[in-house]
Each structure stands twice: as C-alpha cells, then as structure tokens.
Amino acid sequence: MKASKNRKPRLIALANQKGGVGKTTTAINLATALATKSRVLLIDLDPQGNASTGVGVPRNERGVGAYAVLIGGSTLPEAIKPTKVPNLFLLPADPDLAGAEIELVGMEEREHRLRLAMQAAETTLGGFDYILIDCPPSLGLLTLNALVAVESVLIPLQAEFFALEGVSQITRTIERVKRALNPDLALDGIVLTMVDRRNNLSDLVSNDVRAFFKDKVFKTVIPRNVRISEAPSHGLPVIIYDLKSTGAQAYVQLAAELLRRDRARERETA
C-alpha cells in the first residue's frame, strides 16, 4: 500500500462544453453523497452559479468567490464557505466570474491561476478528501483552469443523438491539456445522465457510448427524474430533498461506484 501520509485530496473536474447535460446536478449530488463519509469542497466555476444555489448558498450570501481567487484579489481559504450540507464546503461563483473569461486572456499564467491558488492553499486543501469543480458550458479559460488544476475529469453525457460527436470535442481538449499543460490529467469516466429507459434512442446512444469508451463509462446511469429538477429551487441537493427518489438513489450509487473504482486503482498502483 502507498503511505497514507502522502494522501492529497482527490481532484475531479466535471466538464462538457455542452450546457444542460447534468454537470452541475452531478457535481452537487456527487459532492453531497461523498460528504457523508468525507470532507468535500465544491468549486463553482460557472458564472451562472447554479452549483452555489443548489447547495443552499444564494447570490446575496456568497461574498468573495472563484473570481477573486482567480484574479488574485483573495485567497482560497478566505473564500471557502460552509453549505447546508454537513462536511460540504463551497468556493462560490461570484457575480464577476462572467468577466473572468475575458480578463484572464491578458493575465500571466492564465491557464494556471486556479492551480497556483490551490497550491498556495495546500494546508487548507489538505483537510479535504475530495475537491469537485463544476465547469461552465464552454471550453474557454475557466474550464482550462479547472483541467490544469485537477488529475481527472468526469464527463456527464446526456444520452441523445450526436452525443458521441459532442464528447469527442471534450476528449480532444483533455488530450491537448494533457500534452501541453497538465501531464497528470486523465479522463476518469463518463456518466450517462437523464437516461429515459422508455426511450429507444436513449438505449441506442448508451450502447454506442459504451462500445466506444468501454469501462470508462460508469455502470451507474442517472435516470431522468422530476425530483432532480425540483431540488435546486429548494436550495437542496436531491439527495437531501428526497433521498428515496430514483434520482437521489442513482447519485448515491454513482458515489459508491467512484469509491470502488478509486480503491481498485489504489490496489493496482500499490
């Protein structure tokens, strides 16, 4: 076994340039499920701030957040806040984050700002077991900052026509970042979201994605479930809003599968 004293938080970005595929929902609920057994930090890098709202931190309670950390006006430890979920902490999206995409262009180390801020906060971040980053729906500088700061990427993928074409864009970006900016980066897995079992197309696409990406695709699929879409308006992850719902149960299973995969990988590298 690897010495556990070298344990760092596990860093995962949820990315897909397409909007509305379940990135934020997966970030919120995976983070919440993992927080039942470990300390988790959720970083909201989407100017829309839906992950922040979804864990019960509304706009007027956010204060400084990801923008201030990226631009250098604030440190990570100053900006991290507790959420409604025990053991789950948040680096919120602040209102200025929308401008960061453009402001970052002219800055030094523009793709590395988040990684550098995280390195500077190593002691604080060492207190977390998992750090999940919710990315905006683009492959711009905010997403690049996430991909440079993490070791693995999780791609939520909606099982619909053209899904495979969409996923090739993000996998190409991952390869490019790996070559040029972050050699440690790996595609951790693909999560099929909003799966409708009564819909043949959903099945066909799921089969295609599995045929192509093999065991990179999580066995757990997230079904389309109305409770999942209701939860954010209550400022709660669906796992807390309605734990018994099929949507919440799927996310509990997804977290368990992620933990199993991690343990299997640790054994391989031991």
Ligand SMILES: Nc1ncnc2c1ncn2[C@@H]1O[C@H](COP(=O)(O)OP(=O)(O)O)[C@@H](O)[C@H]1O
């Ligand atoms: N499994 C699901 N079942 C029903 N609605 C969902 C599901 N996953 C996400 N949604 C809803 O779909 C919309 C887009 O999801 P979201 O997670 O915000 O996507 P993204 O972050 O990729 O833009 C949201 O309104 C969300 O509540």
Ligand SMILES: [Mg+2]
């Ligand atoms: Mg989102």
